[in-house]
Amino acid sequence: MNPRLTVDGRPRHLLDLEHLPAARLQALLHRAQMFAGGGQAPAALSGVAVCTLFFEPSTRTRLSFQLAAQRLGAHILNFDASTSSATKGETDLDTFRTIQAMGVRGFVVRHRIDGAVAALAEAALPGVAVLNAGDGRSHHPTQGLLDMLTLRQAKGEDFSKLKVVIVGDVKHSRVARSDLHALRALGCGEIRVCGPAALLPDANTLRGCVVTQDFDAAMDGVDAAMMLRLQRERMAEGLVTSLEDYHRDFGLTAARLRRAAPDAIVMHPGPMNRGIEIADDVADGGQSRVLAQVANGVAVRMAVLESLLGE
Incomplete structure (x- = not known):
């Protein structure tokens, strides 16, 4: 049996977007849009316990998952690695199994190591769902979904005519990988990727993309620019000459x-390094959808939690 599916063929966990069928992705976006428009699912998760199991810092993802679970009527447990038995040497797997034994059915997991969330999902008991809230530089599926929802709200459901550019530290970005999977699944007309050669990923990650190091050319006529944070904590020294040059x-x-389409939108997953990957007047300007992304994060995470843990 496929460990990602329930016995009736529904997704059991959300670990990435690479294995999510396009139809399922669209269904989640439709449901999220309903929540974003003020629709409710009162008590859809009444009596269900959900744990935000974060082994890495977070602001937007953790809080929006907690708010999403709360709006669905779930009980929320907030795990903080810095004040847990992890400081005494308890393994991540033992921590997961301990909390699971308390009857928790939903785990929202963030981890600094690639593949760590999928490894915990393998230890999930029947009826328990694991949601990847970001692992290493591999996947951040709900960020990918909320980015697609934000893009769809601004540009409509037909992605086939869109030109989208993803800019910056793509090599270390789990957000970029999830966005690329989603854009391909939704049939985006042209996906451009731009960044320093040292910060571009492998050819398989970039399949189907127009790759360039000329940012001015990459901006010509685009409908959306997705800016990425320069992840200095994940990179070796010397990958960029200086922050000023970057x-x-x-x-x-x-x-x-101004080189983009007149109605182009600007996106950023946060946190933003102002004055490095994005200027203040752009981040706070009329074409910015940064705060819309944050708002959509709650709606998307409500849709995902409901789909995996609801009756």
Whole structure:
């Protein structure tokens, strides 16, 4: 039996978008849009315990998952690795099994190591769902979904005519990988990827993309620019010459944004390094959808929690 599916063929966990059928992705977006528009699912998770099991810091993802679970009527347990038995040497797997033994049915897991969330999902008991809230630089599926919802709200459901550029530290970005999977699944017309050569991933990750290091050219006529944080905590020294040079070559300024389509939108998963990958007047400007992404995070995570843990 496929460990990702329940006995009746429904998804059991959400570990990535790579294995999520396009129809299922669309269904989640439709449901999330209903929640974003003010629709409710009162007590859909009444009596269900959900644990935010975070082994890595988070603001937007943790809080939006907690709010999403609360709006669905779930009981929420907030795990903080820095104050847990992990500081005494308890393994991640033992921590997971301990909390699972308390009757918790939903685990929202963030981890700094690639594949760590999938490894915990293998230890899940029947009826227990694991949601990947970001693992290493591999996957961040709900971020990918909320980015697609934000793009769809601005540009409509037909992605086939869209030109989207993803810019920056793609190599270390789990967000970029999930966005690329989702954009391909939704039939995006043209996906451009731009960044320093040292910060571009392998060819398989970039399949089907137009790849360039010329940011000005990459912005020409695009409908959306997805900016990425320069993840200095995940990279070796020397991958960028200086932050000033990076901003000069790959920072989104108002002048560069004028090369895009007049109604182009600007996105960023946060946290933003202002003055490095994005200028203040762009981050706070009329074409920015950064806060819309945050708002959509609650709606998307409600849809995902409901789909995996609801009756």
